[in-house]
Amino acid sequence: xxxxxxxxxxxxxxxxxxxxxxxxxxxxxxxxDELARVAGLSVFHFSREFRRWAGLSPTRYLRTVALSVxxxxxxxxxxxxxxxxxxxxxxxxxxxDLFVSFDAVTPxxxxxxxxxxxxxxxxxxxxxxxxHAAFSARGLTHLAFVDGSDNAALAQLKxxxxxxxxxxxxxxxATLAAQIFIARRGKVTLSLSGTNFxxxxxxxxxxxxxxxxxxxxxxxxxxGQPTASRAVGQAVGANPVAWLIPCHRVLRxxxxxxxxxxxxxxxxxxxxxEHATSAGARASG
Numbered sequence: 001x002x003x004x005x006x007x008x009x010x011x012x013x014x015x016x017x018x019x020x021x022x023x024x025x026x027x028x029x030x031x032x033d034e035l036a037r038v039a040g041l042s043v044f045h046f047s048r049e050f051r052r053w054a055g056l057s058p059t060r061y062l063r064t065v066a067l068s069v070x071x072x073x074x075x076x077x078x079x080x081x082x083x084x085x086x087x088x089x090x091x092x093x094x095x096x097d098l099f100v101s102f103d104a105v106t107p108x109x110x111x112x113x114x115x116x117x118x119x120x121x122x123x124x125x126x127x128x129x130x131x132h133a134a135f136s137a138r139g140l141t142h143l144a145f146v147d148g149s150d151n152a153a154l155a156q157l158k159x160x161x162x163x164x165x166x167x168x169x170x171x172x173x174a175t176l177a178a179q180i181f182i183a184r185r186g187k188v189t190l191s192l193s194g195t196n197f198x199x200x201x202x203x204x205x206x207x208x209x210x211x212x213x214x215x216x217x218x219x220x221x222x223x224g225q226p227t228a229s230r231a232v233g234q235a236v237g238a239n240p241v242a243w244l245i246p247c248h249r250v251l252r253x254x255x256x257x258x259x260x261x262x263x264x265x266x267x268x269x270x271x272x273x274e275h276a277t278s279a280g281a282r283a284s285g
Contacts, residue, residue: 012129014039015053016265018046019272022062029062053127054276061276099187100244102206103139104199114164114193121157121166122173123150126181127273128266131242132157133173134166139189140176143241145262160193160240180244190241201235202245209246215253237261243270 021038022030035058036046050058109117119141121134126145132153134142141161146153157166179186192199204222208214216229216236223232239247242262248270252258260267 009125009129011049011053012127012269014041015050016128016269018050018058019269020265022272023268032059054273056276061272100206101139101187101189102203103189103191105138105191105193107196110193110195112163114161117161117164119157119161119164119166120169120172121154122168122170123153124170124174124177126177128243128270131173131177133176134161135172135176136164136191139191140241140244141191141193143180143243145242145266147263188244190244192240194235194238194240197231198235198238201232202239202241205236205239205247205250206245209249213249213251215251217253219250 018035018039021035032047033043035050036043039046039049041049047057050061054061117136119134119136121132121142123130123132123146125131128145130146132142132144132146132150133140134157142157144153144156154166180188192202194202200223201219204219205214208219208222216233217226219236220226220229220232225232236247236250237259239245239261242248248260248267250258257264257267257271
């Protein structure tokens, strides 16, 4: 890991702790100095780092979160997902101007484990910690968050693409990460390897998750298999492209965050970042 990547990763971990603290204590609206202590920074440095991460000040973010609105919405409307959306668990409207298209590999290519496919892969910083990503000539095949060693992350890629040729290119992945997480515009093509059922679920998630929070049962209905919620959950958990296929937006039917392949704390931070970014865009628009 480079020094820059290490700095970015530690900054994200601080923000992750802060968002978790806000979530636990939102009803009393924690003070700025309290949040700075959680981050292990002075108030000045914490405010600067939070603004750089979220695009708005922590004080303003606290005002926009308003998770208590969700409880009121639940009582009035009885819709957990609508309430979560109204409360800002995820920002309204499009959160980026990326055009994401979908190109599943053929059944034969999936069965062959990537034989004859050349993947460029590498590591880069993101607002949610380091990522490991890979892409072929046909598109992005893999995007995962790295919490352990690089070797462990690489092993996960090889599980899905055991016979592909791998070329490491961190510079190319850094450019891709900048497009996805910073510029957030342009076109990204996904080339995904999975079973027919998994691919169908990922397509539904790409469509429905981009509109706001969803649930396993909603996704099951969307693919025409309303009794397959458990199998849908397994397919969501196997999502090979974090963030762009927004599995972090799948909530439990009771409004809880539910699980997340890359950690519930990261899921909470991602939803918070989306909300903060959306709030900042609305304020400046």
